[in-house]
Amino acid sequence: MAVNDWVPVEHRWFGLDRRTxxxxxxxxAVALVLIYGWPALNKAIPWHNEITAGQVLDLGGGATAVPPVG
Incomplete structure (x- = not known):
């Protein structure tokens, strides 16, 4: 949309283009989720249970994961 394009009156609201x-x-909404939601999620997940090398993690359904040593 160029700067000089005329916006019809049915597409304006208080002088702003309603289509935008x-x-x-x-x-x-995306910006608010990234600004407030991501840090809130980060605070909600505890981090004090650190995983050590060689510790077997049960992922459920018979699946396990083992972090490599080093």
Missing amino acids: FRPALISL
Whole structure:
């Protein structure tokens, strides 16, 4: 959309192009999740149970994982 493109009155709201609201709100929602949601999730997961090398991790369903030594 060029700078001089005319926006019809049915696509304007308080002088703003209404067609750009949905992408702007989606971008705002993604930004808010990254700014507030990611740190909140990081705080909710405990990190004090560190995994040591050689410790067998039970992943469920018979699957296990062992971190390499070194």
